[in-house]
Amino acid sequence: MPAPTNTFKQDLQNGDRLIGCWSSFAEAVTAEIMGTAGFDWLVIDGEHAPNDIRSVRDQLMALSSSPTHPVVRVPVGDTALIKMVLDAGAQTILVPMVESAQQAQELVRACRYPPQGVRGVGAMASRATMYGTTTDYIQTADAQICLLVQVENRAGIDALDEILKVEGVDGVFIGPADLSTDMGHQGDSTAPEVRAVIADAMTRIRAAGKAPGILGTTDEASQAYLDMGAQFLAVGIDVMLLTRAARALAAQWKGK
Numbered sequence: 001m002p003a004p005t006n007t008f009k010q011d012l013q014n015g016d017r018l019i020g021c022w023s024s025f026a027e028a029v030t031a032e033i034m035g036t037a038g039f040d041w042l043v044i045d046g047e048h049a050p051n052d053i054r055s056v057r058d059q060l061m062a063l064s065s066s067p068t069h070p071v072v073r074v075p076v077g078d079t080a081l082i083k084m085v086l087d088a089g090a091q092t093i094l095v096p097m098v099e100s101a102q103q104a105q106e107l108v109r110a111c112r113y114p115p116q117g118v119r120g121v122g123a124m125a126s127r128a129t130m131y132g133t134t135t136d137y138i139q140t141a142d143a144q145i146c147l148l149v150q151v152e153n154r155a156g157i158d159a160l161d162e163i164l165k166v167e168g169v170d171g172v173f174i175g176p177a178d179l180s181t182d183m184g185h186q187g188d189s190t191a192p193e194v195r196a197v198i199a200d201a202m203t204r205i206r207a208a209g210k211a212p213g214i215l216g217t218t219d220e221a222s223q224a225y226l227d228m229g230a231q232f233l234a235v236g237i238d239v240m241l242l243t244r245a246a247r248a249l250a251a252q253w254k255g256k
Contacts, residue, residue: 002140008069009146012211022237024049031059035066057088079110087126098149101162108168152178164208171211
């Protein structure tokens with residue numbers, strides 16, 4: 001039995017537009033709830049949310065019966081961390097702060113078994129193979145792993161054309177908050193200078209045959225990114241959705 005088909009990767013290769021959301025509660029029940037909302041993909045955030053390998057695994061389990069595809073963002077592009085996340089059953093990895101083609105090449109190797117890569121061959125005892133029932137996993141897994149790299153500072157933008165030449169990178173995700181801060185705008189991704197850099201990056205990513213992605217936390221930003229050609233677009237963060245709705249409800253009824 002081969003590794004399951006990565007439908008997210010397949011859809012990106014087909015040029016389909018995919019709408020997603022961020023999952024920052026680090027709780028399986030919240031991920032399960034978000035999986036019922038109808039998003040194409042959901043980021044399990046290991047960089048800014050309080051996740052560890054067990055909570056990542058539990059959220060992957062919670063989403064296993066959902067049509068929403070889990071994308072796991074690791075906190076850093078470390079080979080050992082990537083191995084653990086892949087063995088827990090993730091098929092799509094998002095890596096922050098990629099600044100060079102060499103770094104991207106190392107990430108590709110971390111996602112692949114030898115001789116093309118350096119991924120440890122221990123998945124037969126893990127969730128990735130459903131504990132040994134996916135008998136041909138090691139022979140077929142590489143083709144189903146989707147690697148997304150985040151370009152989110154000036155160094156990454158300067159190296160973007162070289163990063164885009166790296167075979168095995170399936171998509172490039174622009175980080176607007178970090179990029180705008182690195183450009184001197186302190187998180188203001190609406191600054192015209194920042195928007196111009198993002199739009200140019202999107203164009204270059206698509207021209208290279210890769211999928212461009214980004215996160216918008218307002219309707220205006222999300223629409224602007226769609227207009228720029230974003231292919232996989234996150235349109236919110238679960239924590240922000242709850243806080244906005246809760247505060248609006250309290251304001252609506254307090255003092256009546």
